[in-house]
Amino acid sequence: MANVLDLRRRIRSVKNTRQITKAMKMVSAAKLRRAQERAMAARPYAKMITSVLTSLTGRVDLYDDASGNLKNPLFVTRPEKRVLLVVISGDKGFAGAFNSNILKTAFQFIGGNPDKEIDVEAVGRKARDLMRRRYPVAEYVEKIDEQGTTRPVRERKAAVEVTGDHPGMLLKLETSRVHDLAESIISRYVHEEIDAVYVVYNEFKSVISQRLVVERLLPLIDLSAPQITGATEQTSEERERAAEAALSAGIELEAADTAEADEEAKKFGTSNVDYIYDQPAEELFAGLLPFVFSVLYHAMTESVAAEHAARMTAMDSATNNASDMIDSLTLHMNRVRQAAITKEIIEIVSGAAAL
16 A cells, blocks of 8 residues: 555656646647648638639540540549558657547558558658558669660569658648659659559548548549548547537637638639630640649648647646546545554554553
């Protein structure tokens, strides 16, 4: 049985832990506000890009009259034998089940496609570390082609391989790095190294409304709506817990209303206006990189906001649990101290009576 001194040390240690978790909660709350503003600012751009390209596909012929082929290879649909999976996780822990849920969704996708060759692009340190532990890293060998040019050639050794990782990308989200990733993905799809691209991320609608999403990025089938192939909603308990943490941190539960801006963006692509394009259709469709970039950038901004919301909720729960533990240990310490005092009194009275 612990004595009073040991219990006091334990209480002091838990109080220090509570102070740390409370500070981490407030830091996450401050970062959540900025991340939420960034995510909200990126949505109108993504909506307008989607609307512009939807308008373009509706007014320009997608097929070449002479050959009958599609004018842009990103619209070409092939049997999905080689798939690229972009997994967007966090770079840090202490975010509850945020990272584990994303990785579990990615593993479910991989396990649900056993007949396909899957390449994994891990964004975030948590996804990078676990994917590298579970799957081999792709290897390239320098070979000389028919023209005498030396170029790297991939030698696949497993059905699932990690082809790239991007740790620290979400700590300071830069458009240049997202642009480079989008260019790499488009190049691999155009050269038929992959047949489809999927993105796994945590979609952030508000503090109390988030969901895990598996979205098909390529091929481009319907630009007017996201190609969601799988989604997992939050439970009611998780929403209530997130609401309590947000209210205690002074954060609004509902996101800003962007319905009016979204409607204006949709009108651009659906309005009965005959636009005149100076460039030929091939050049216009060659500029589809902004769409792929906008989807990736949107997914990353949403994931960053969702990570801070999850960390704020986790640290709030840890702070409350520490407070409950302090109350329990204090009650136990008082009982131990009272028992010791009672025992001493009984010993003194018994000694006096014996005299």
